Amino acid sequence: MVGAALVDDAASPRRLLAARRTAPPALAGRWEFPGGKVEPGETGDVALVRELDEELGIDVVLHEELPGPLEDGWPLTGTATMRVWIATTDDVPRALQDHDELRWVDVDDPAAVTALPWIPADLPIVEALLRRLTALRVAQ
Numbered sequence: 001m002v003g004a005a006l007v008d009d010a011a012s013p014r015r016l017l018a019a020r021r022t023a024p025p026a027l028a029g030r031w032e033f034p035g036g037k038v039e040p041g042e043t044g045d046v047a048l049v050r051e052l053d054e055e056l057g058i059d060v061v062l063h064e065e066l067p068g069p070l071e072d073g074w075p076l077t078g079t080a081t082m083r084v085w086i087a088t089t090d091d092v093p094r095a096l097q098d099h100d101e102l103r104w105v106d107v108d109d110p111a112a113v114t115a116l117p118w119i120p121a122d123l124p125i126v127e128a129l130l131r132r133l134t135a136l137r138v139a140q
């Protein structure tokens with residue numbers, strides 16, 4: 001799997017896009033990083049650019065990857081893993097597929113961000129991401 005931490009500005013991120021899933025029933029209503037499955041023959045970055053076009057109707061630029069504890073990024077449930085990239089877009093994301101709500105959340109309010117009902121496997125990713133985004137801001 002691949003997912004995007006879509007932010008308003010790669011150098012000085014203030015807002016992060018969370019997306020609320022519509023399916024399957026066990027995950028509907030939970031927030032996640034937009035993205036999906038890498039198809040045969042695709043690299044992860046190519047798959048992520050395609051998924052964001054399909055799901056949100058946006059062209060994205062991928063910036064750094066958020067390193068996870070595994071070679072393939074972050075553990076999800078079962079044996080699945082997800083690589084996550086910080087991404088930006090000049091377009092306005094729309095919930096075209098797989099989501100019923102998109103929300104720009106405030107990176108400076110980590111308690112509010114982590115209080116959203118994320119897919120449980122995403123919470124460690126969200127926490128590491130917030131630390132990384134804060135570090136990028138401080139470096140400015």
Ligand SMILES: Nc1nc2c([nH]c(=O)n2[C@H]2C[C@H](O)[C@@H](COP(=O)(O)OP(=O)(O)OP(=O)(O)O)O2)c(=O)[nH]1
Pocket residue numbers: 001002003027031032033034035036037038076077080082098119121122
């Ligand atoms: N997209 C995404 N999937 C996640 C996250 N966290 C997490 O556990 N998952 C799981 C949920 C699903 O079982 C799987 C991704 O499935 P998906 O429906 O988004 O991707 P897909 O490419 O198979 O589906 P589709 O776009 O063809 O509909 O990974 C996350 O942050 N983003």
